[in-house]
Amino acid sequence: LTWNDSNSYITVYNDKVTYLSCPMASLEPTFSQDVVVPRQRVSRNSIAANVSYRFGTRGQIEAFGAHEYSLYGVLEDANNQPLQLGVRGQYQVNKWLFLNNSFSSYLNRDNASRSAAIQRLQVGNLKFQFGRRDNIEISMGGGLENARNDGQSDTGLSVQAGISKTADSTLLSLVYHRGFSLATGTGSVVAGNNLNLSYTQWLSRRVNLNLNTGYTDGTSLADAPTSYFSGGAELGIAVHSHVVVSTSYRYVTQDLPATTVGAKSLSRQTAGISLQY
Numbered sequence: 001l002t003w004n005d006s007n008s009y010i011t012v013y014n015d016k017v018t019y020l021s022c023p024m025a026s027l028e029p030t031f032s033q034d035v036v037v038p039r040q041r042v043s044r045n046s047i048a049a050n051v052s053y054r055f056g057t058r059g060q061i062e063a064f065g066a067h068e069y070s071l072y073g074v075l076e077d078a079n080n081q082p083l084q085l086g087v088r089g090q091y092q093v094n095k096w097l098f099l100n101n102s103f104s105s106y107l108n109r110d111n112a113s114r115s116a117a118i119q120r121l122q123v124g125n126l127k128f129q130f131g132r133r134d135n136i137e138i139s140m141g142g143g144l145e146n147a148r149n150d151g152q153s154d155t156g157l158s159v160q161a162g163i164s165k166t167a168d169s170t171l172l173s174l175v176y177h178r179g180f181s182l183a184t185g186t187g188s189v190v191a192g193n194n195l196n197l198s199y200t201q202w203l204s205r206r207v208n209l210n211l212n213t214g215y216t217d218g219t220s221l222a223d224a225p226t227s228y229f230s231g232g233a234e235l236g237i238a239v240h241s242h243v244v245v246s247t248s249y250r251y252v253t254q255d256l257p258a259t260t261v262g263a264k265s266l267s268r269q270t271a272g273i274s275l276q277y
Contacts, residue, residue, distance in 0.1 A: 001052070001053050002051065002053075004049065004050050005048065006048050007047045008045070008046050009045045009046075010044055011042070011043035011044075012042060013039065013040070013041050013042075014037070014040060036252055036254060037072075038074060040073040040074040043071040044068065044070045045068065046066065046067075046068045047066060047067050048064070048066035049064070049066070050062055050063065050064035051063055051064075057092075058093075059089070059091050059092070060089065060090045061087070061088070062087065062089070062090075064084075064087075064088075065083075065084065065086070066083070067081070067082075067083050067084075069081050070082075076111060077110060078110055079110060079111045080110035080111070081109065082107065082108035083107050083108075084106045085105050086102060088102035088104075089101050096128055096130055097126065097127075097128060097129075098128075099124065099125070099126065100125040100126070100127055100139075100141070101122060101123050101125070102120070102121075102125075103120065103122075104119070105117070105120075106182055108182075115149070116147075116149045116182070116188075116189050118145060118146070118147045118148075118180050119145065119147075120144075120179075122141055122142070122158075124141060125140065125141025126139065126140055127139045133168070134165065134166075135166045135167070136164070137162075137163065137164045137165075138162070138163050139160070139162045139163075140161045140162075142158055142159045143157070143158050144157060144158070145158045145180045147191070149188055149189040149221045152222065153221070154180075154191065156191065158179030159176075159177070159178045160175070160178075160179075161176050162174060168202075169201060170200070171198070171199070171200040172198070172199050173196075173197070174196070174197050176195050177195075178193050179191070181216060188220035188224065189220065189221050190216065190218040190219065190220050190226045191218050191219055191221070192218015193215075193217050193218060195213075195215040196212075196214050197211070197212065197213040197214075198210075198211070198212045198213075199211040199212070205238075206237060206238040206239075207235070207236070207237050208235075208236050209234070209235055209236075210233065211231075211232070211233050212230075212231070213230065213231045213232075214231075215229050215230075216228045224257045225257065226255070227256075228253070228255075229251075229252070229253050229254075230253075231251050232249065232250035233249050233250075234246055235248075243275070244275075244276045245273070245274070245275055245276075246276065247271075249270070249271045250269070250271075251268070251269050252267070252268045252269075253266070
């Protein structure tokens with residue numbers, strides 16, 4: 001039996017990160033997009049915990065939960081308290097094949113009394129794991145999802161696939177999901193496609209490159225079209241054992257007619273340089 005928990009609190013102006021992000025992505029893939037919003041102070045407290053139990057040499061079951069409180073300096077109606085609970089199980093069929101099942105529930109309500117909820121059931125998903133030094137994982141599967149948003153509801157099938165690689169100098173993750181996305185900030189639940197890519201490469205002992213891309217295209221439960229794309233790159237150089245210089249670039253374009261916060265339609269480019277001691 002294994003127990004893990006964490007609690008974090010942060011309060012900063014969103015100068016470097018000028019968007020709202022959906023919470024608790026580390027617990028389970030939330031397949032959510034970000035929203036560009038005006039400059040303001042953002043305060044966030046997150047609590048997460050999970051407990052896992054191994055049965056035999058091949059099986060494992062895990063229960064997880066998280067609660068978060070987000071407070072925005074300007075967008076007071078966007079203040080929200082999302083809650084996520086779930087359970088998942090894994091069975092190792094052989095050395096390289098795993099069978100996964102899971103159920104999760106997400107509920108969010110903000111200060112304007114807007115609510116969003118999504119339940120996900122995934123049965124018989126497959127995960128293939130190869131290599132020892134260069135660990136490669138390929139996953140695929142589907143399930144059933146139900147979404148509710150301000151009195152509207154919908155149920156449909158979902159599809160998910162992903163690939164990841166972990167090596168000494170390379171980290172790669174690519175995930176595709178077709179189904180319901182969690183609320184955009186405090187906006188709408190979206191039915192459509194999500195694609196997320198992250199890539200980290202250590203070019204040398206002192207230099208590393210980070211790339212990330214997010215894409216969402218779909219329709220809200222209120223039949224409003226929604227599209228979002230972001231791409232970014234950051235190069236970090238350790239010029240001294242205690243000093244890191246970073247340069248970054250990010251491009252964002254969004255068309256969110258149903259969202260309740262941020263800019264409904266815009267394109268933005270940002271570039272920066274930072275010194276960290």
